Amino acid sequence: MNIIVCIKQVPDAKDVRLDPKTNTLAREGVESIMNPFDRHALEEGVRLKETHGGQVTALSMGPPQAESVLREAISCGADQGVLVSDRAFAGADTWATSYTLRKAIEASGEFDLILCGKQAIDGDTAQVGPGLAGQMKLPFVTCVQKIRNLDDGIIQVERMMDDGFDVLELPVPALLTVVKDINDPRVPSLKGKMKAKKATIKILSAADIGAEEQCIGLAGSPTRVVNVFTPAPRGDRKMFTGSLEEQVDQLVDQLRSYL
């Protein structure tokens, strides 16, 4: 059972805030972390390995600093880390990201399962998992909340839906994206940390994975961000005054359109 877990490095949501003076995302004090959903994908991969044997490879596309999330992945049970990193990848949308991850996976050998998080907490699109499955022509299921069974090349999963869940079966190789309900990720062991420290992270460039120039980065992206702005702050905030009863009256007045 060889498993590839796709991991993105993202800014920590608890630090992400608008600088009220400049109305831009504040950078200072913002730590980079492993995308929270990917932590669950990794844990699930490691658990499958523990039951079925095999190897877990953590894969990330990102700047050189993203190496640190791959080391963290190793400390949590991954066997190796692969970072695809090249200035030419900058500006990639989800199409170009999916393409790049596919080329990296193809350059890295055989696998049985690809696990992704449901979505990254910065870009927030949830499109890379299904896009990668499309690139690789793999059967896939999104929003998996439980892997029930894996036997004889068939995997049985629960897919979270808006009104409950579906129980599905599909053949491997396959791709799954996972939600947080799937497991409680472990904290790195001391041994894991030692291993992570010593590990060599494989770093691959665009040329190493044979990526075509017109398919990566901005050039390979069908979408273009043409404007980025911060939502207008709520200028309409109203604090009521008077006795509690008077305040409630004012609030009811305010809510009139919803009654």
Add this chain to the structure above:
Amino acid sequence: MLIIDCEKCIGCGVCEAECAFGAISVQDGCAVVDDNCTLCGSCVESCEVEALLIEEGAVQVQADINDWSGIWVFAESRHGKIAEVSYELLGVGRKLANQRGVQLSAVLLGSGVTESAPTLIAAGADKIYLGDDSTLGQYREDIYGNVLEFLIKKEKPEVILAGATAIGRSFIPMVANNLGAGLTADCTGLAIRAEDGMLLQTRPAFGGNIMATIECPHTRPQMATVRPKVMQPLMPDLERQGEVVSLSIPDRLLESQVKVLENVLEEHNQVNIQEIEVLVAGGRGVESEKGFKLVKELADELGGAVAASRAAVDSGWIPYAHQVGQTGKTVCPKLYIACGISGAIQHAVGMQSAETIVAINRDKNAPIFNIASCGIVGDLFEIMPLLTKKIRENKAL
């Protein structure tokens, strides 16, 4: 890549103020870009001395780009019932189609859905592509994707909209990928640019902290998933005429690798808080399961539903399906009343795009007041029953 010409740069800092990501700054009189640059181009436009340039590399414009015409909506249905978001998409789709002077079509896939086709016409569609087949009764990523991709390649619509729901967000990205089309996720705004008819798609990212407008300049179709409860459906017009095209779907497109063993409907999930217009949310300040009765009473009085912070869910006062926030659901109701919720960022990201936010909290410094439209500082155990009572009286008037 962002190229900075230090010969031209005058170090004025306009770009620095323009960048929403804080990725560019002036150092020693010339702009310097950081690695968190997303190449959005805002700085390039802001630069008065043209010192900035985004080098794109070789971009290929799709050869048949002008052959694509018409606005499409994927009309989602589950267990034979059309999802509300489909009508909302037809509402906004109608506007876009009128502006472009093209047809608005809906793609309806499922089993036993033929009867529903007229409701889509009444909601604004000119044409329905109908795939009514027992195999399509169970949603599966691969067969829905196959059928939609096949149709798109055949009919070449310029725009395709789908709901940003569990279903829409799972198979639409695969279809977009296979078509080499651009796809914008979870849009809250759609408009046609008058000059060139391009679809401008606006969406929140970074947990709602920033908004991005996205276009697909070189490729067709232009695809978007649209957040439920944001667009307005039209008033149904039963007189509206439209055409229903029954699809003959090649068998190979209906061969799925995924087998559905069971659909489990969860009782507490029957109310999907993402689809409700009024939410009353309780947090740790509500103190107990019993306290949530007050929340429920107010919600009932307003015809809404109950939501909660993680602290309340973790305390076991209310099931997880009601949790709003980073690890719960993202909601954007018309009205969100937060009671005894401090407004931690992980909660705020799930609800800050609500139209009106009311905060009830005894701590006047609670961060929830920073994002609230209005609020009362005080004890919720006093305020809530009073509020419920007064609303009841008001409705009786």
